[in-house]
Amino acid sequence: MKPLVVESLFYTYPDGTQALRGVSFALTAGQNVALVGPNGSGKSTLLLHLNGLLEAERGTLEVGGQPLKPQNMDFVRRYVGLVFQNPEDQLFMPTVQEDVAFGPQNLGLAGTELTNRVRECLEVVGLEPARFLERPCFNLSLGEKKRVALAGVLAMQPEVLVLDEPSAGLDPRGRRRLIRLLQDFPQTKLIATHDLDLALETCSETILLERGLVITSGPTSQLLRDRVLLETHGLELPLSLQG
């Protein structure tokens, strides 16, 4: 079973902007896939569909073998964990503990099971629970906020992890730590990013999106070496391959 199947997805914003114009792709279990493309190519819009936050105008979406329908939404939200680009949008509870607990609480977890889940997830993202549980969310550095946001999504134990620009705004050390985390996570991952070096290090496959269309997809190591293709579509070779 493929954890995520997208078929001919169309979406137009209320102002008439056509964001997706027939996007199709599928992820196989355990696969790490990068979604690259210039600004305005429809990456973030596509990601919002995968969690049922935007309703497709046309096309079908299958999550964990089930079609995306309002009746399946509980399952979909648990199955696909979406990490937003700006952690300020995601961390809304006053303290780290409460924010990481928000998702599992919505799944019905409570008591020591909930506390343990929160602690485990903070440890997974490298934040010491003793130091961070009681910290107010607004008082964290951007790197810490990003990791708390990730912990909040991991706490729902998703099968598919969808990340929107995970390395944006991180310093080199924070970025390196993120790459290591992404390499360690066992989940199937779809990572929308402009950081092509990150894509090269973490993803085996890459999908190139432009103006709401999948231009091409294939092994990252081949696709991200194709200078002509990348430059034609508003990108450039990853720094590590520029020699």
Add this chain to the structure above:
Amino acid sequence: MLLHVPTFSLAAAAYQDSPWHRLAPRARLGVSLILVLGVAVTPARLELWGIYALFLLLLIVVSQVSPVTMVKRLGVELVFVGVLLLSILWSGQGTPLVSLGVLQITQDSLARFGGVLAKALLSLVSLNLLTLTTPAPRILQALEQLRFPRLLVRVLELMLRFLAVLVDELGSMKRAAQARRAGTLLGWGVAGNILGSLFLRTYGRGERVHLAMQARGFKGSFQSTGVPPLTVIDGLAVLGTVGFVVGVLLWQGVR
């Protein structure tokens, strides 16, 4: 109290250890509110205020709050409270003490002004003691545990959470506008535009936060967090405060 919202949960005093800090936030909130209520219903007499002041002083000593921090906060707060109370100062009838044109300060109005100011001061000491020693999220959680409407608590939490973000955004927009102007002061038009943009950004952020909440399974209602039981010490602290307030009232009634 709201003047300190962006800073009060960062107060170092919130994370100290003392018998006062060991009380559950609910009990601390209860003690503070009972004291405010007590101050409000106590007749305006100097010796009664003295007893309350001594009781609050005792709490300050026990909680190890820095008197300097307390005085600084009171200074800011009293300026606001004082301005609000000015109408009392000018409104009295009786023997005039000072006349400034049509405005007169009389003996009665001065006494009433002093009385209300003293009550405000005592109440503020009590509330500052709470906000200096209890992180803001814990105060809100305590409100929820005391059956304050949950939705209202969430709105207050969101306000607290995003106030710092909005202040940051306002600051960066102001700097961006100043960077493209010769003078340092912004015109009314620019300031209006900045506020308009801030409103739109707030709206946009609200939408995005809601999407992020939905992504984590939010279905319109907040799940309740378990309420830890109060300890005997918490109960004694609240009952002791009630006893103190009632005792002061009875004592003044007997005299």
